[in-house]
Amino acid sequence: MNNPALTIYFDGACAFCRAEVAALRRRDRGGALAFIDIATPGFADFPTGTDMTALQAQLHAVTRDGQVLRGLDSMHAAYTLVGLGWMVLPLRVRMLRPPLEWAYVQFARHRYRISRLLGLSTPAPAPQCDGNVCRPGSPWLKG
Incomplete structure (x- = not known):
């Protein structure tokens, strides 16, 4: 994973987010994705034009060519890169985009509560990553 196609900035304090990262990691057989946990103490590797408030408000990713x-x-x-593009196909339908955006913002805002409701409220394991980047084979990402 020397030069991933997409680097995902995720909230490792969110149990649902950790579960989704683990699922993406399992599907990412080609090493197209890298993951950076913004909840890691001392995190300061902000993508261009972002800050912690922005990263906490919604998922961010950076493409290989630097697009945020x-x-x-x-x-x-992310889903397209791991072969699950069909799952996010509704995101490409113009009429569906506004309500899906609204729903996503609500979900992101309440992700900790939703994690608990789904029974995913277990504490985050200690990261086993290289700095803030969790690479393939990291036991922390295996779920």
């Missing part, structure tokens, strides 16, 4: 993606665009790119 936010929210649903991040999800669409």
